[in-house]
Amino acid sequence: MVITIDTHEKLGQGELRGDVWLQTLVRETPGALILIFGRDKLRWVEIDNRWEDVLDQHLLGELSDEDADRFLAQVPIPEEDIRARLVGAAEGLPHYLDLAVTLYEDRPDVRAPAP
Known part of the structure; x- marks a missing residue:
């Protein structure tokens, strides 16, 4: 179990x-x-x-900037400047990166997003 x-x-x-x-x-x-x-x-x-x-504890490291950028590129978020801003804001935390993707996808101006 x-x-x-x-x-x-x-x-x-x-x-x-x-x-x-x-x-x-x-x-x-x-x-x-x-x-x-x-x-x-x-x-x-x-x-x-x-x-x-009893406990066997392991601290997990942060998501690397390269891995975070690769994830965002596959979403896809094609704009490099926006990806860089999202990677920096997430500070290596996958949950925040996922939240940033949700916000990106829900943005009102889908034609010309700005960082």
Whole structure:
């Protein structure tokens, strides 16, 4: 069984004990692979150091400017100056890049967009 939790930091609104239910889920489902995605590392070890032997945390790097530009070119966003502006504004975060694409596609002036 694989369980995926996304945007973990929103679950407890930043409170260290705000995700006790998730800790319980992890304890009560031995053998399951639980993938927890979030902006920050889990801080469960601060509550109980036994979590140190359970958690295997990996920080993911930012999306490279080259990969972000390649993605935008495939959307397609043909204007290089607009792509460069979107890549810079996204600061390596895929969600913001995706949001920028949505805004680009919904712009009122589809003939001559400007950065």
